[in-house]
Amino acid sequence: xxxxxxxxxxxxxxxxxxxxxxxxxxxxxxxxxxxxxxxxxxxxxxxxxxxxxxxxxxxxxxxxxxxxxxxxxxxxxxxxxxxxxxxxxxxxxxxxxxxxxxxxxxxxxxxxxxxxxxxxxxxxxxxxxxxxxxxxxxxxxxxxxxxxxxxxxxxxxxxxxxxxxxxxxxxxxxxxxxxxxxxxxxxxxxxxxxxxxxxxxxxxxxxxxxxxxxxxxxxxxxxxxxxxxxxxxxxxxxxxxxxxxxxxxxxxxxxxxxxxxxxxxxxxxxxxxxxxxxxxxxxxxxxxxxxxxxxxxxxxxxxxxxxxxxxxxxxxxxxxxxxxxxxxxxxxxxxxxxxxxxxxxxxxxxxxxxxxxxxxxxxxxxxxxxxxxxxxxxxxxxxxxxxxxxxxxxxxxxxxxxxxxxxxxxxxxxxxxxxxxxxxxxxxxxxxxxxxxxxxxxxxxxxxxxxxxxxx
Amino acid sequence: xxxxxxxxxxxxxxxxxxxxxxxxxxxxxxxxxxxxxxxxxxxxxxxxxxxxxxxxxxxxxxxxxxxxxxxxxxxxxxxxxxxxxxxxxxxxxxxxxxxxxxxxxxxxxxxxxxxxxxxxxxxxxxxxxxxxxxxxxxxxxxxxxxxxxxxxxxxxxxxxxxxxxxxxxxxxxxxxxxxxxxxxxxxxxxxxxxxxxxxxxxxxxxxxxxxxxxxxxxxxxxxxxxxxxxxxxxxxxxxxxxxxxxxxxxxxxxxxxxxxxxxxxxxxxxxxxxxxxxxxxxxxxxxxxxxxxxxxxxxxxxxxxxxxxxxxxxxxxxxxxxxxxxxxxxxxxxxxxxxxxxxxxxxxxxxxxxxxxxxxxxxxxxxxxxxxxxxxxxxxxxxxxxxxxxxxxxxxxxxxxxxxxxxxxxxxxxxxxxxxxxxxxxxxxxxxxxxxxxxxxxxxxxxxxxxxxxxx
Numbered sequence: 009x010x011x012x013x014x015x016x017x018x019x020x021x022x023x024x025x026x027x028x029x030x031x032x033x034x035x036x037x038x039x040x041x042x043x044x045x046x047x048x049x050x051x052x053x054x055x056x057x058x059x060x061x062x063x064x065x066x067x068x069x070x071x072x073x074x075x076x077x078x079x080x081x082x083x084x085x086x087x088x089x090x091x092x093x094x095x096x097x098x099x100x101x102x103x104x105x106x107x108x109x110x111x112x113x114x115x116x117x118x119x120x121x122x123x124x125x126x127x128x129x130x131x132x133x134x135x136x137x138x139x140x141x142x143x144x145x146x147x148x149x150x151x152x153x154x155x156x157x158x159x160x161x162x163x164x165x166x167x168x169x170x171x172x173x174x175x176x177x178x179x180x181x182x183x184x185x186x187x188x189x190x191x192x193x194x195x196x197x198x199x200x201x202x203x204x205x206x207x208x209x210x211x212x213x214x215x216x217x218x219x220x221x222x223x224x225x226x227x228x229x230x231x232x233x234x235x236x237x238x239x240x241x242x243x244x245x246x247x248x249x250x251x252x253x254x255x256x257x258x259x260x261x262x263x264x265x266x267x268x269x270x271x272x273x274x275x276x277x278x279x280x281x282x283x284x285x286x287x288x289x290x291x292x293x294x295x296x297x298x299x300x301x302x303x304x305x306x307x308x309x310x311x312x313x314x315x316x317x318x319x320x321x322x323x324x325x326x327x328x329x330x331x332x333x334x335x336x337x338x339x340x341x342x343x344x345x346x347x348x349x350x351x352x353x354x355x356x357x358x359x360x361x362x363x364x365x366x367x368x369x370x371x372x373x374x375x376x377x378x379x380x381x382x383x384x385x386x387x388x389x390x391x392x393x394x395x396x397x398x399x400x401x402x403x404x405x406x407x408x409x410x411x412x413x414x415x416x417x418x419x420x421x422x423x424x425x426x427x428x429x430x431x432x433x434x435x436x437x438x439x440x441x442x443x444x445x446x447x448x449x450x451x452x453x454x455x456x457x458x459x460x461x462x463x464x
Numbered sequence: 465x466x467x468x469x470x471x472x473x474x475x476x477x478x479x480x481x482x483x484x485x486x487x488x489x490x491x492x493x494x495x496x497x498x499x500x501x502x503x504x505x506x507x508x509x510x511x512x513x514x515x516x517x518x519x520x521x522x523x524x525x526x527x528x529x530x531x532x533x534x535x536x537x538x539x540x541x542x543x544x545x546x547x548x549x550x551x552x553x554x555x556x557x558x559x560x561x562x563x564x565x566x567x568x569x570x571x572x573x574x575x576x577x578x579x580x581x582x583x584x585x586x587x588x589x590x591x592x593x594x595x596x597x598x599x600x601x602x603x604x605x606x607x608x609x610x611x612x613x614x615x616x617x618x619x620x621x622x623x624x625x626x627x628x629x630x631x632x633x634x635x636x637x638x639x640x641x642x643x644x645x646x647x648x649x650x651x652x653x654x655x656x657x658x659x660x661x662x663x664x665x666x667x668x669x670x671x672x673x674x675x676x677x678x679x680x681x682x683x684x685x686x687x688x689x690x691x692x693x694x695x696x697x698x699x700x701x702x703x704x705x706x707x708x709x710x711x712x713x714x715x716x717x718x719x720x721x722x723x724x725x726x727x728x729x730x731x732x733x734x735x736x737x738x739x740x741x742x743x744x745x746x747x748x749x750x751x752x753x754x755x756x757x758x759x760x761x762x763x764x765x766x767x768x769x770x771x772x773x774x775x776x777x778x779x780x781x782x783x784x785x786x787x788x789x790x791x792x793x794x795x796x797x798x799x800x801x802x803x804x805x806x807x808x809x810x811x812x813x814x815x816x817x818x819x820x821x822x823x824x825x826x827x828x829x830x831x832x833x834x835x836x837x838x839x840x841x842x843x844x845x846x847x848x849x850x851x852x853x854x855x856x857x858x859x860x861x862x863x864x865x866x867x868x869x870x871x872x873x874x875x876x877x878x879x880x881x882x883x884x885x886x887x888x889x890x891x892x893x894x895x896x897x898x899x900x901x902x903x904x905x906x907x908x909x910x911x912x913x914x915x916x917x918x919x920x
């Protein structure tokens with residue numbers, strides 16, 4: 009292979025047809041340059057995936073919601089003619105703490121005054137600290153070494169003192185990071201919060217990152233982008249090798265080779281690390297990729313003949329930090345039919361159940377849903393699940409995050425091009441890092457870099 | 465490639481001709497089975513490497529010393545007829561703390577009473593905690609979740625209170641782990657200490673892991689093993705894909721394919737993660753490899769016409785925790801000629817200087833040696849360096865370690881075979897994890913597993 013001639017040529021080769029790669033290719037094409045997108049799977053979207061639940065309706069198995077300040081993905085959707093609709097929030101939410109079963113309205117559960125004060129104080133502290141992080145270079149945060157050498161779990165243990173408070177905050181963190189708080193540093197957590205505007209915006213449904221959904225499912229964004237790019241997107245083409253020379257770059261798949269002037273690698277860092285680079289990447293970049301493992305999520309969508317919980321005055325949002333499936337939300341189509349609940353095995357729980365048989369996971373998930381919504385929840389019409397860590401071409405969700413100590417040691421390599429290689433993917437975003445919005449930002453930024461270099 | 469016939473066959477294919485892989489292949493061969501070893505480089509030894517300094521003499525650029533309780537590598541050396549000789553320790557050691565320059569004899573520098581008490585207390589505490597770790601399954605340590613959710617840096621900050629004490633212990637830790645204390649958990653550090661018998665044995669020269677050297681250099685062990693295996697070791701053969709079927713396993717290199725009944729992957733976890741597996745590995749195993757980055761070391765050997773420091777009553781062992789090259793030791797050949805100093809850029813310092821030009825590193829290293837040993841140290845005959853993180857087929861030294869939280873989440877996947885795949889390499893060792901001794905243990909263990917399966 010190494011000596012054969014390229015079988016495709018383009019100004020820019022893009023590795024990965026997730027949102028980041030597709031957005032990059034679109035921008036390059038719009039600028040009058042040629043792009044070719046190489047996708048390992050037989051579909052586009054990467055971590056954004058619809059599943060067909062019949063009658064032309066879909067639900068989201070990956071990247072899901074959109075909310076305030078996520079301006080880039082919102083603008084993309086507008087451009088592509090994709091509307092949004094609000095996440096269903098009518099009715100009462102449910103929180104179960106030990107034997108207490110509490111129904112409430114609005115974003116914040118009615119905790120005891122002590123717990124509320126405890127959680128509120130920690131949130132405020134976290135918010136203040138997060139504001140100090142310069143999002144483009146978190147390693148320059150005042151006291152960065154100290155903040156990066158402490159696990160976020162240690163900080164939580166020091167700053168949240170009630171057991172319920174720890175349970176609630178801990179699970180929220182696991183919910184957004186898809187990793188236990190022990191696996192990121194305080195600096196990493198502060199960056200994540202700051203990148204998502206603030207903690208309230210990050211975790212809220214109304215007024216937050218879970219506020220709206222895309223009509224036709226979030227993957228529609230990727231599908232429409234790919235349709236525009238047409239046969240410039242090549243499926244079943246895992247990239248094995250990226251070889252740079254003085255005049256260009258060879259991007260080698262198993263069956264063919266693309267010759268290009270620049271390449272944009274739009275993959276999670278873990279997958280990017282599994283490509284062979286010639287010459288080998290600098291140790292800083294390689295070290296970065298060694299220190300950015302993916303989170304762990306098994307996402308479940310359960311379909312019922314109707315959204316029966318609504319008739320009982322429930323919103324479908326339920327939370328029990330002690331269950332393997334700690335979260336559920338109403339995920340029915342815009343017209344409310346059929347009824348769909350989305351639920352998550354996250355972080356520790358995802359790892360616990362990832363190696364098990366699907367029938368066990370299904371039983372556990374339905375048992376959890378039954379505990380939230382009663383016996384009808386145990387007998388769905390259909391059960392869909394996606395274990396993102398088991399997927400060869402993802403290897404974890406929602407995103408890769410730096411391990412403790414890594415932001416200060418390797419952070420500066422995150423977006424730094426390596427010769428003709430530019431780096432995209434939600435993990436490289438400044439704003440909404442790890443989200444669809446961040447993926448769009450990263451694709452735009454990498455395309456701009458590549459275009460500027462082409463014009464040199 | 466995927467459809468072509470194997471061009472080599474063996475009972476067991478071994479990936480990697482480091483000590484682990486070679487020991488495994490030898491054991492398989494001795495049991496009357498066939499093994500073939502596939503090595504990406506054009507040499508054997510992996511992280512064990514000699515450099516020729518002329519006149520038939522060599523020094524160690526990678527794995528180096530051997531000491532008490534390292535029985536497996538010692539036994540291997542005996543079997544192969546490789547003798548040891550003591551690391552040079554005659555004369556006074558040097559420690560520089562701020563503006564204080566202290567010459568002393570023996571293993572322990574004459575610290576102030578306060579610092580000595582501080583360091584001693586922390587060492588004792590660490591030792592007691594380490595004894596509680598069951599080395600074969602550290603995730604079962606009492607309180608494992610708590611120990612694994614705290615960075616070792618946090619523990620040090622709480623348990624070592626004098627600045628000098630922190631400097632000294634911190635640098636010792638960076639010295640043995642080749643990573644800042646922020647990048648491993650307390651549980652990880654306790655395992656490392658326990659695996660190396662105890663802290664004293666781990667860090668000492670006399671009576672410890674740096675006590676002796678192998679005549680002819682440590683790589684001689686690998687070279688002699690490879691000589692025994694003869695043409696069963698194939699060089700320039702990076703393995704790209706491992707495909708399992710019901711009847712066997714195909715191990716695919718770029719130019720040929722080995723068909724085998726079992727495969728032993730004897731690589732650092734980071735490199736093992738860069739092979740393509742078919743079927744894909746279980747998420748637990750993949751997650752493990754995502755959470756075991758390599759440490760960072762640039763090792764330097766500097767050759768002088770004579771060991772001039774000896775004439776001045778110095779041993780050649782020097783330490784200044786504030787310099788980029790914090791350590792130096794006498795590394796002259798057994799007869800003391802020429803004079804050689806070995807020195808290290810470790811952890812933060814290795815990362816700081818890895819991307820720089822060799823001339824800068826050389827200047828910095830010689831400047832540090834000059835500050836220890838005077839002007840003669842600045843004008844060597846030869847300068848050798850090895851940046852292990854920049855090496856495509858190593859990507860870091862001394863070894864891969866689990867990031868905070870990972871031992872409890874992924875530890876059980878460390879040695880668990882995946883179908884026909886067995887895992888070796890120093891990172892999988894119970895005793896002397898990360899050392900040459902651990903590599904030997906791992907090769908023996910993996911070979912025993914594979915042989916037992918062959919006999920099923």
